[in-house]
Amino acid sequence: MLMVTQFYWMVRKDLVSEYRARQVWPAMLMLGTLVSFLFSAQLDGVVEGRSRIVGMLVWLAIYFAGILAMHRTFAMEQEDDCWDALRLYPVTASWIYLAKFTVNFLTLATLQVVVLGLFVVFSNVPLLDHPLRMLTVALLGNVGLTSVGTLLGGVWTENRQGSTMLAFLTLPLAAPVLLAASEATRLVIDQEGGPLWWRWLSFLVVFSIVFVTAGIVLFELLIED
Amino acid sequence: MSLFVITYVVFWLAVALYVIRLGSQQRRLQDRLLALQSQLQMPER
């Protein structure tokens, strides 16, 4: 029971801080908007294979804007040495990971709403014709990206200039999620809900399970000094 | 034919570069070892 309340207050503290200071979300959403805008502008005139391109671009926009935010959630703890205090509370590293994961998940979800909306407007692609399918893909892709991003973000806490490094270190790790999510998104746009779609979905599920489990088990090992 | 030869040449060139790097590293280590030995023999007080 204590664990659950601790988890709740850790998440709440991060969200309240972000709501007051607005250090991460505006920058992240702005970056997502600009990237979506630029990507969509380049799409103008492309007739063939639009769905494939859009599928990838959506996830790239989400990835690049999102990874910056993930680094910030940990950098924030570093500011007044709060990270040490947090680790001294009677709470296991797994719960710290889960709390950070939840915060990052919510952050990325906001970004996804904005980016997906912008792509619908700018690129004129029927992304939301199957809202339920799109929602599933978005959720699973989010969990996959967030699990990797949170793990590496935690490893990088002490590093001030870590955000740029984090973006390119995470990319090879997150590549399978990006591939799978893009393919699944393409299939949603093309309205193909066949076995291929289910296969990519199941892949996303497997990836999420593997990395969330890895986070819960390994986080303690990775953050320790 | 030429493509195949080029591949082999570049391949071994890359490997040779790594081996050369190992060699220079080894020399540097030996220099440090010598410096350390001389320092231990003649400590300036």
Added chain:
Amino acid sequence: MQRSDLKIVSARWLTWLVTGLLVAALGMAMRVAPMEQSMGQVQRILYIHVSVAWLGLMGFAVMGVCAMLYLLHRNMAWNRWSQAANEVGWLCSSLTLFTGSIWAHAAWGTWWTWDPRLTTSLLLWALYSSCLILRGSIQESHRSARITSSLALLGLIDLPLVIMATRWFRGIHPTSPEMEPVMHFTLLLNVIGFTLFFSLLFLRRLRQLQTDNLLRKLELEALVNHPYPPLSAAGG
């Protein structure tokens, strides 16, 4: 892990053995193995390509396992193992991409295609590179080891997923083409020869890292025992 275990590395006979094996393997690959019908001489790239591709994967496994051991025991010796594997593995991985690309040009008329194996090996190379860059970019040794090991370990977890994901794109990479027995033997000899050769490089590098560490310690001790300017005067 101990220095005495690595005595074998400096053994002359081993070096000669590996050299002989390599020369034999290369001779087989270049001269003895018959020329392939459709691709001609270029097919001979296959022998080195398969060898380094296998070693690239192996190196990553070694790196990942050593990284795990470092994280569990926090013993810098394991980090040195993982670093040596990282360097040699990166070399093999780069060579895989290079030889593979030339093969692709000859066989399929394109330098690169988004085939599952190609994508996998590119991501493998990217992971190797990130680890290598990371090793150099952090000064404090234990922190550097911790962060690099984390990445290597996560990479090891990631790799099966990468292979799984890319497999579902339809591929053109040959998996086990039919070959003449001589070709098979040549390939086998090459794989063994290169494995031994790169293992030797790996062990030499490992020993170098160990020596470097030992020297660092001795230098520090010498500094403490024989400080040229008295430390208290300098420090205030």
Added chain:
Amino acid sequence: MMTGNDAIRMTGLCKAFHDIPVLRHVHLRVAVGESIAVMGENGAGKTTLLRCLAGIVRWDRGQLWLHGKPVTRSGMSSRDGSRDGASHAESCRDIGMISHACQLYPNLSLCENLLFAARMTGLPHPRKQAHAWLERIGLAGQAQWLPRRLSHGMRRRVSIARGLIHQPSILFMDEPFSGLDRQSRQWLADLLARLQRQQKSICFTTHDPRNADQCADRVLALQNGVLREIATDPNSAHEASHPLIAPRLIA
């Protein structure tokens, strides 16, 4: 002095950073209700020692017992089998660590910062406790302020309240006196004295021998990674010819 169980017992603790030994075979015993001061130059390893004691930093060799219970190499660690999640939580609940930085979240108000600490340690009635502590440190009127509006001295008080809110029996403080004016120092000294009367064991670092004398039963010096006792009797500390203390008194 050694009545009952030791609150802290540490034997042969070694810790190296970057292959440079910071702590070499440090031995330390602190009795229940005892207060010790650790002195040393900048970079002598005082902070590292405290962080090891609190279990934030993993040490290389040595053993540590808090209230007779062995603590594994790292406070976060549970894989050695000797500590499971529950006992980890227990021992954390028993430790208060006040670091050199104030460890306050810049975007939470003072009250929220204390509430967070109270809730993370699982205290009953967190709101009542937080307000009681704000009252005690004289900042009840500023409960809704953000930490950045306060002076350093006031922030320090809040950070002390944060570390003490769960009533730990062992308290580690890293340079609690630095940057405080005379009044705040006196307040802190009184607080420490009162905590000691409540049988809390206190271990703090400081640069100023006067603070060490005033608040500690024993003064220890950390030099070249070795911990040595320099004055058991606080009154004789002024005559101590220890190199760490003597030059400061002359100057």
